[in-house]
Amino acid sequence: MPDRPEVTAVEIARLAGVGRAAVSNWRRRHADFPRPVGGTDASPTFALDEVAGWLRAQGKLAELPLLERVWQLLETLRDPDGHPAAPLAEAGAVLLLLHREPERWAALAAEPDTRLATALPRALAEAAAATLGPDGAAALRLPGLLGSTQLDLARLLARLAAAAGAPVAGASTVAAAGAPAGSTPAADAAGAFEQLLTRYAEANSRQLSPTPPEAAELLAAVAGVPATVLDPATGLGPLLLALPPTAGRYGQDADRVTGVLALLRLALHTPAGDPGPLPVELRAGDALRADGYPGDTFEAVLCQPPYNEREWGYDELQFDTRWPGGLVPPRGESELAWVLHCLAHTRPGGLAALLLPPTVATRRAGRRVRAELLRSGALRAVVALPAGAAPPYGVPLHLWVLRAPRPGDDFRQVLLLDASSASFAVASDGAEGGRDKVRWPELRRTVLNAWRAFDLAAREGLPLPPDRPGVHRAMAAIDLLDDETDLSPTRHVPPASPVGGAAELSHLSGRLTELLGGLGEPSALLPDPAPGTGPVGAAGPTGPVVTVGELVRSGVLELYSSGAGVPARPAADASGQGTADSGTPVLTDQDVVAGNPPSAVLAPAGATGGTAGATGGTGAAGPVGAAGELRTRPGDVLVPALGGGVARVVPAGGPLVGAALGRQLHLLRPDPAALDPEFLAGQFRSTASTRRAASHASTTVRLDIRRVELPRLPITEQRALGAAFARIAAFDATLQQAAALARTLTQALTDGLATGTLPAPAPPAES
Template identity: 45%
Template structure:
């Protein structure tokens, strides 16, 4: 066996996850049990333990039962992840092993129990040979397979072989990639299967047929796999993250019949397609993609004179419109490009000239708004854009299809079916045929959209059916009633308080930066989803601070964290030292008062307004930022320098309760204000456009 330092190691947090307990339990085990495994690595404040020794101890104590095979595989993959590298990296050799098991039955004996050193040396050679046979030399080079396996990788290969035998190779591969999910490199790299299927079906129906498909930002290959299911004969992909590109390539190989001629008829390249296009001469029959979004550093400066910008030079803030034009440049004349984009691309002023040019020349054929939450980022609106590269000499179309699949009662698969239904009705109609379903979709004359804004947001151009408008606003009124009931009377919704000692003890308290160094607070890697008990600081959200509750995605009051798409900083307090709500209260007080009032306490600023007869004058300086974006965004520096008093847990709890109560009150207040504003606008608009009538 390899030396001790090469064995699989786990942290205290990972031990807690393995045993299904909190970190406090692990700390107690270390103190109370003399036979608990000793650290074999890490640091004094963050020790690492041998995974095998920990698992053996937990079983001997009856603290865990035998984990399911699938969970043991996932655990080994997690151990192999490098926080500084691509989250997809450990999947590459794992999927390469499944490819070997699929295509070479003789090699299935290689991961069997035996001499670890022999397996560590022989298995990589077999993986490499199979990769070259199946994917060709260039494809195998993309994988960057290791020449020697470590002990954790050898153990993972054994477990994977067992899992593949038990559940099948295709199912095992699907579970591995599914578990990777949104942690795989850039946000949006994973497109859920139903949505990916819709995009592929739209591309096929819009003229792509069964030809060659390209995805210039292919992520884990979900869209290309759906194109295969619809008969695509050739596939081309590119992805900036090399490990994620390798995952996509291996998924395509595993999806191909094992007896198909090799090398297989598809390519996946690594690299940024805007800066380093792998196929500048390619003219695919269709383009499918969910490109990166909200990128400022997409290459606007060095690509200023690129010939792809036929419809205008994209602004620095319009990376998505650069991808739109890249897609049109890489599809044949008359071929479709179907892209999943943020809803803001349809309305941002910086992109209005390019949107107008796309409409004038007939390149943009449809915009479909999807229900919120159908794909990441789950709190943001997403649109599907259907484009066609104009055919020289053909007159441009006079109408564009606008679909609002997110505004009606349908959701999920029903909404997706509605998009395809709308496209079918539009694509087969003559220019003079009416194509409309009130509140759902409409063929809009292009000339009607070419104003100063060229706003292509479907809801702006689709008046609701009267019944829908009335039902939606009635439901909103009922929701607002509930929120207002929760806010009043104030004695029940706000915590009680009394004069404090104001002894200034908190001023000498340790900062969060010091607590992190001491191990009392952990700073999870950026992009990691919050766990129950984590303090979530929403940077750029006016200093909003929440605590993740037991239900996934929920915080104070049991409601979703609506601003989940905003940059967030996670703080993971040690529950034996800090109450999460106690920590959250001090963080929010610091970032909000320092950002809005230069460090002045909120309570003291009420004194300046004493005696005023107007409610606005009685508010503290800077308090209007509570209900608006006036306050500057919270920063990581603000958070790290927050001082947190040293108090026993029981005393912390006396503060944690009102801190949580205040968070619920503020959330309800913000939601009520937003909902009230939208409700008044909705009723006003409905009365004006005729979808509502005054009650008799």
């Protein structure tokens, strides 16, 4: 184990915001570049302090990011022969102490290292036992004595938590405008831990594929408000995190350390004032081969199990009591083994919801198990979700909903809902899915409205809700029992009726003509062909530039980042009909990307809402008060933290004014006398301005917003450029509206001709 943090060439490139090839060039061209201190010839490692000093001397790094310093200390503490996430458990224990007993941490932090090395482990153990109970504290396996690196890590974690709770992202020393003099923003230990878990998940994407918050919230909403919930494949706990902390949350994971991280995550997202031990319990072990809760049942079971497991225990589980009537799932149907496991742990009348690959509904090998689920009345709904709802993001997963049968329950109907169509996906350039490609508010409303109406009819003996062509259909279980027992919604849901009538088609055509006519000539957007005119020449690549971070420090620009965002819920009324809610609107990153008005509203205090893990926020504070209370104003610029090329100016009098910030959004508030908002937004839409400040994960591009460079221009030239940027943005928005309308019109014409509801038009006359 190294005695000081070391970094690889890839990590150096991340620090400097460059490609790995640039680091190789520095090593060749600069004789003073730090020498390797470890690793191999093919993958050397360098001392972090030496690299950071060299980068600062070269003007390539103003200051090593706090998160990077914490991460490198964690890497230093990692045992090469141990679990790679073991140091994260120690970090989580420190953050738990800071979360539950901040006064005790403040007293300990003032102690000298010689005393802190023994006092801090005792405090961590006592806080863990009080919060998680004796078994939870024992699962953390905390050391009894801390070394100097561990003490440095503890102090940096406290700073990271303070920065996560600070009003300005990445700058914990900047006080919120309007805050009382000398006040300190509340530390956000949960937000700090989320940053570490995100970094760990990105570095281990092949082993970890967490369920995104939106999908987790959908499963939790389907379950209602259960008193006890089990997730037998917990991972980092996203499904349990989507539930209110008042519920008894139980889980199991085959990886002990991953389960410990999930336990700490749930504890950190529980309000600090909730008395312990918390109603949270996670056990280690493979849930199929070594069931951690034998004989126990719960009101709800939520799960996204591992897929395509060939060695799930088929041979040793032939006579397991979890298989109904001794019907053993086939060797190649591990997902159905998980379905039966979840159903066995659901108490009669309780609900189980699982995210499964679509092949589980169709594979011939699983026909007998599917038939048994239909005959018993356990299977209640199969929902086809759009690609991008959950990993693997390129596959349109299915949501299975089951109710454990009660004696005398003879309900034998199944809801089949097809939400895999393009109407639930954000228009894109054809790139493979991701959670930013799904219209979650529409998807959530559609699924929950249909499921709740169907489930109410099943429980109360009411008439079933009418079918909705193209979306959902209720079928008798007996009608699904055949040689295949195919449960795919796309096979059974009748297609939607095409847009009807010549009048409606004519209206669509007229609207499309109007939009295309309003575009004007693209040549009007081109600059004056005269050479050397306009502010563009002054803003050339050789001109002076300034970073966003420098503008923030100078006071010309205020910067806020939402992190996990405020607690939010979809904008729908209590009846679930999708009517807009009254209340504070909440802008999501998807709203900004798609150019839509706010799709959510602020959740009541204490609610988990529509953003898992948003309790406490992560720095969305502003001049109006505490964290999470920032509201948009005319002239603000909104930029998503993930992705690139998107920036929107908040117009006066529009629906964006007065909105709170959802997850993963940056808000920039320029001084209009010194920095034009349209100019600022246009620069963020420029590839050249953002490419050096972007970092790449396995499936996303994250923008380090403080490092974005802007040209230094007088305000008059900024406004001239800003006006041009605004015209280009308006042209693009109109073009996207026209493209969406054209797709609707062409699909309606195609469907009408294919079904015979429209006559074939006469061929055009030959000239």
